[in-house]
Structures are given as structure tokens and as C-alpha cells.
Amino acid sequence: MHWVPQTYRNGELVIVIDCSDLDRSARFWGQVLGYTASAAGGPYQSLHPADGTGIEVLLQCVPDPKQGKNRVHLDLRTADLDAEVTRVAGLGATLLTNQPVTEDGWQWHILADPDGNEFCVLRPPDGPTA
Numbered sequence: 001m002h003w004v005p006q007t008y009r010n011g012e013l014v015i016v017i018d019c020s021d022l023d024r025s026a027r028f029w030g031q032v033l034g035y036t037a038s039a040a041g042g043p044y045q046s047l048h049p050a051d052g053t054g055i056e057v058l059l060q061c062v063p064d065p066k067q068g069k070n071r072v073h074l075d076l077r078t079a080d081l082d083a084e085v086t087r088v089a090g091l092g093a094t095l096l097t098n099q100p101v102t103e104d105g106w107q108w109h110i111l112a113d114p115d116g117n118e119f120c121v122l123r124p125p126d127g128p129t130a
Contacts, residue, residue: 003038003048006055014056015074018066019115024092025059028114031091032076033057066116074119075108081123085109088121 005012019025022045026037035047035057043061048054078084081100089095093111096118100107105125112118 002052003056004053006053012056014058016058016060017113017117018062019059019113019117020061020063020065021114022059022061024114028092029057029059032088032093070118073117076119076121077124078121079123081107081109081121084121085111093119 005014007013017025017029022040022043026045026047029035030037030047033047034050036050038046038048040046045059045061047057047059076084076088085095088111092114094116096110096112100109106122108120108122110118110120
């Protein structure tokens with residue numbers, strides 16, 4: 001399938017996630033996002049939206065372990081918070097919050113991927129998301 005990159009004002013937007021095992025991370029994030037892996041090279045593995053349009057996720061294998069809190073993270077917005085948290089945890093994520101965080105009508109859980117990178121699963125205050 002032909003992939004159309006997500007653009008920004010002066011080029012293309014790519015999200016890079018550091019990992020220690022490209023294959024494991026490609027399986028995890030591919031299943032979580034519904035993305036497919038494309039050609040790998042060296043310490044990198046690209047994941048693209050299965051429908052061919054959107055933001056590329058580039059996995060980067062690094063030798064050093066994750067340290068501290070992420071300064072940037074992914075938010076996965078969903079209409080059914082509990083179901084999505086259960087699905088993502090079943091794929092290998094670790095749930096870091098016992099109860100959802102609630103703020104201004106938003107509810108979310110904080111999770112970590114197999115390398116410890118934090119991300120959130122959120123339910124917006126206005127209900128379903130597209």
C-alpha cells in the first residue's frame with residue numbers, strides 16, 4: 001500500500017519512539033495503533049497507518065534503558081476508556097494508574113509500553129471520538 005505522510009508547515013511529521021527490541025516494539029505499537037511495519041534498516045523500523053494516510057511512527061533501537069518520565073508522550077483518545085485500556089494492556093502495556101485520572105471532564109489512564117515509555121488512554125468529556 002502507498003503511504004501518504006502527515007505534513008506540517010515545512011515538511012513531514014514523524015513520531016520517534018526509543019526502544020530496546022525493534023521486533024517486540026513493532027508488534028506492540030503495530031497492534032495498538034493498527035499500523036503496519038515497512039522496510040527496516042539498521043536500528044530503525046517504520047510503522048505506517050494501515051489505511052495509508054497519517055503520522056509515521058519510527059521505532060529507534062537504543063542501547064541505553066529509559067530513565068525518568070517522558071517529556072513527550074502519545075495520547076490515545078477513545079469513547080470506551082475501560083475497553084481500550086483492557087485491549088492495550090492485553091497487548092503488553094503496563095497499567096500505571098489504579099483509577100482513572102479525572103480533570104475537566106476528561107478521564108484517562110497512564111500506561112507504559114514494553115520499554116517503559118509512558119502513554120495515555122483518554123476519554124474526552126464530550127463522549128465518542130471519531
